[in-house]
Amino acid sequence: MSILSSFKTLTKVDEALKLIDERVTYKVEGYEEIEISEAVNRICYEDIISPINVPPFTRAAMDGYAVKAEDTTSASIKNPIILKVIGCIDVGRTPEIELKPGCAIEISTGAPIPKGADAVIPYEETKRINGYIEVYSQVHPWKNVSLMGEDIKVGDIILKKGTIIKPWDIAVLVSVNILKVKVLRKPIIGVLSTGSEIIEPGGSIEEGKIWNSTKVMLKAMILEDYGVPLDLGVVEDDEDKICEKIMNALPKCDIIITTGGTSIGRSDKTVSAIRRIGGEIIFHGVSMRPGKPTAMAIVKGKPIVMLSGFPVAALTGYQNFVRRVMERICGIKFPPQPKIKARMDRRIASQLGSREYLRVKVLKKNGEYIAIPLRLTGSGLLSSITQATGIVVIPENVEGYEEGDIVEVTLLRGVDEY
Amino acid sequence: MSILSSFKTLTKVDEALKLIDERVTYKVEGYEEIEISEAVNRICYEDIISPINVPPFTRAAMDGYAVKAEDTTSASIKNPIILKVIGCIDVGRTPEIELKPGCAIEISTGAPIPKGADAVIPYEETKRINGYIEVYSQVHPWKNVSLMGEDIKVGDIILKKGTIIKPWDIAVLVSVNILKVKVLRKPIIGVLSTGSEIIEPGGSIEEGKIWNSTKVMLKAMILEDYGVPLDLGVVEDDEDKICEKIMNALPKCDIIITTGGTSIGRSDKTVSAIRRIGGEIIFHGVSMRPGKPTAMAIVKGKPIVMLSGFPVAALTGYQNFVRRVMERICGIKFPPQPKIKARMDRRIASQLGSREYLRVKVLKKNGEYIAIPLRLTGSGLLSSITQATGIVVIPENVEGYEEGDIVEVTLLRGVDEY
Numbered sequence: 001m002s003i004l005s006s007f008k009t010l011t012k013v014d015e016a017l018k019l020i021d022e023r024v025t026y027k028v029e030g031y032e033e034i035e036i037s038e039a040v041n042r043i044c045y046e047d048i049i050s051p052i053n054v055p056p057f058t059r060a061a062m063d064g065y066a067v068k069a070e071d072t073t074s075a076s077i078k079n080p081i082i083l084k085v086i087g088c089i090d091v092g093r094t095p096e097i098e099l100k101p102g103c104a105i106e107i108s109t110g111a112p113i114p115k116g117a118d119a120v121i122p123y124e125e126t127k128r129i130n131g132y133i134e135v136y137s138q139v140h141p142w143k144n145v146s147l148m149g150e151d152i153k154v155g156d157i158i159l160k161k162g163t164i165i166k167p168w169d170i171a172v173l174v175s176v177n178i179l180k181v182k183v184l185r186k187p188i189i190g191v192l193s194t195g196s197e198i199i200e201p202g203g204s205i206e207e208g209k210i211w212n213s214t215k216v217m218l219k220a221m222i223l224e225d226y227g228v229p230l231d232l233g234v235v236e237d238d239e240d241k242i243c244e245k246i247m248n249a250l251p252k253c254d255i256i257i258t259t260g261g262t263s264i265g266r267s268d269k270t271v272s273a274i275r276r277i278g279g280e281i282i283f284h285g286v287s288m289r290p291g292k293p294t295a296m297a298i299v300k301g302k303p304i305v306m307l308s309g310f311p312v313a314a315l316t317g318y319q320n321f322v323r324r325v326m327e328r329i330c331g332i333k334f335p336p337q338p339k340i341k342a343r344m345d346r347r348i349a350s351q352l353g354s355r356e357y358l359r360v361k362v363l364k365k366n367g368e369y370i371a372i373p374l375r376l377t378g379s380g381l382l383s384s385i386t387q388a389t390g391i392v393v394i395p396e397n398v399e400g401y402e403e404g405d406i407v408e409v410t411l412l413r414g415v416d417e418y
Numbered sequence: 419m420s421i422l423s424s425f426k427t428l429t430k431v432d433e434a435l436k437l438i439d440e441r442v443t444y445k446v447e448g449y450e451e452i453e454i455s456e457a458v459n460r461i462c463y464e465d466i467i468s469p470i471n472v473p474p475f476t477r478a479a480m481d482g483y484a485v486k487a488e489d490t491t492s493a494s495i496k497n498p499i500i501l502k503v504i505g506c507i508d509v510g511r512t513p514e515i516e517l518k519p520g521c522a523i524e525i526s527t528g529a530p531i532p533k534g535a536d537a538v539i540p541y542e543e544t545k546r547i548n549g550y551i552e553v554y555s556q557v558h559p560w561k562n563v564s565l566m567g568e569d570i571k572v573g574d575i576i577l578k579k580g581t582i583i584k585p586w587d588i589a590v591l592v593s594v595n596i597l598k599v600k601v602l603r604k605p606i607i608g609v610l611s612t613g614s615e616i617i618e619p620g621g622s623i624e625e626g627k628i629w630n631s632t633k634v635m636l637k638a639m640i641l642e643d644y645g646v647p648l649d650l651g652v653v654e655d656d657e658d659k660i661c662e663k664i665m666n667a668l669p670k671c672d673i674i675i676t677t678g679g680t681s682i683g684r685s686d687k688t689v690s691a692i693r694r695i696g697g698e699i700i701f702h703g704v705s706m707r708p709g710k711p712t713a714m715a716i717v718k719g720k721p722i723v724m725l726s727g728f729p730v731a732a733l734t735g736y737q738n739f740v741r742r743v744m745e746r747i748c749g750i751k752f753p754p755q756p757k758i759k760a761r762m763d764r765r766i767a768s769q770l771g772s773r774e775y776l777r778v779k780v781l782k783k784n785g786e787y788i789a790i791p792l793r794l795t796g797s798g799l800l801s802s803i804t805q806a807t808g809i810v811v812i813p814e815n816v817e818g819y820e821e822g823d824i825v826e827v828t829l830l831r832g833v834d835e836y
Contacts, residue, residue, distance in 0.1 A: 333832030
């Protein structure tokens, strides 16, 4: 009897993700109105519409001379046209002079085009001779000019509802004088540790107990993903107490993550607690390593993700499933994680039918990335996560990789050169 | 006469990066000692050494029965060995019983191995019959057992000096009872806008002026990269005033970024101001688009990066050069940005000799990514940044891409499926 069979059925990773997409229908509701400087990585609550034109006025796109395009007709190096310079417009000044035929006004990039002008001829195409310029080429109307509203028009949608606001989006908002935005409130994600052996960090420890390292990691990951972690503490392996904790936390949370208690051993109380409070288990046991005892349920419409208590397994479960649930309930798409191609440093075997998340150390040698596998087994192998530069995913239908195989590495850190 | 020739020499992007690596020798010094929950994305100031063993005690790695391995010799399904169950050890309990020959003690994953036992036989390999078990296979010594210190030993280096701390690293720190860490202080990056046309966001605007959208973007990007932005305000195009601002700010900053004033037009005061205060210009003008008028100097040993005042050009300059300077002065390597392969939706021409950063919108159609080029020219084209999903880099020696070409897109956001 293999360990795999201790779960009635193991769900494949892709099937589990499909089940999340189908079964998680809960949505985060409600908004905050905040200053744009606080809005990076927040989610637009509604379409953001421009109240103004950009550019707000027609302006020079190059340094040179504002001219009437028709005055430059057939100008060339052999047959330059001569224009009289009648003034100068600097950026930040409202032009008081008007351009007259046969004349030019010196102008800086960004300065408003004076009345009468319809093009800018750059310095490079001219030569200044006292109060005059020789023009060496013809310009067409509106050449080297940015027209009012050509970039953004009044009423244009700048950012669509559901967009994650990035620093460059903020530049655009400032440019149209929008200084506050409505953003979706952050999802609140409760984290409950289960396990009689778990004690909170700090203080002395008796034999048989272990410090709760997984919860602090999960809380940090939730913050990185712009959620609000809510610490629900630790509860021992007792079905009644787990039920009570979850029922109390549910109204305050958009998602609850539990850790521990989802293997099939003696301490497997969380799944039965969830069932007892009317929860619907949508999968229990995933054919992946680490993280096999991952489960997911819906209780009163809200998603509950049950992760392993081991940090490495909880990490895999979080990255695969909790992030997908966050995308669903917030209506967003996280950017993919950075990936590189690397050459395997040695052979690594994998279990057919299970998706393996192999931690590797990546080095760059002579311009090539080399992936050195760290220990594959033991989801509690902590040292492998501090040493790992990235993760190689070994698909279900692959028995492993040979030395020299080119694999894709999802990076957890930057890669040092050696 | 082409526009390129308005800079005496344009430096290639790779050459500019090499100059940064060679010439920026300044280092951020000093540390803070902080709680680990605050330490995500901070930089280790020193090697972090484990004060304890992990596991702290020898424990069961599976649910089953603690046994003496030699008692299982030659056990099989046909010839099971019978052991007497003399107790049970749960996680979180110190075992008070000792294993005697011919006996077994029921044990949960994570529970301490009792004295006398040296292996765990999983439930699946046994059958319980009243107070006895039938054992169906032989186990070797230390099978299904995690030995004290096998993961991390007292004195092991957990995180090396210069590592950027990630959430999973924190899990490891908790596991070895390290709750505070020394981290490098954050780099302080001053941002000074130059330009007589620039006014700070908010309030009404006269013709000829534009709101300062670039500074708020740069400050947000610095925060994203875990630096401390220091707002140095706006200064008009006046060499004396620029000198004064930079000299006053320099002692407080690790890097100064200026925007505007590095083109060759009438308003080009920053480069001359830097020269006047004894700064050494290490490049001025880069063969890239947008962002050509980017420059870099060293003043009193500290790096100054001069970016275009246009948001899109400043963004390109920041991502290329400011991040590299941050890596240098902090002794770190940022992870690369996420990239995908996409098929070009239409032909795009590019200028030979210049590296182009083409903003594209990416869609996923029938499982394939399609890159739709947004307007290439006009570094002030704001609407292209809110619409862009990513950037396609067109190298100096390439004249552009044809419709259907497969290109690499550096993602700025997640990609929607259509």
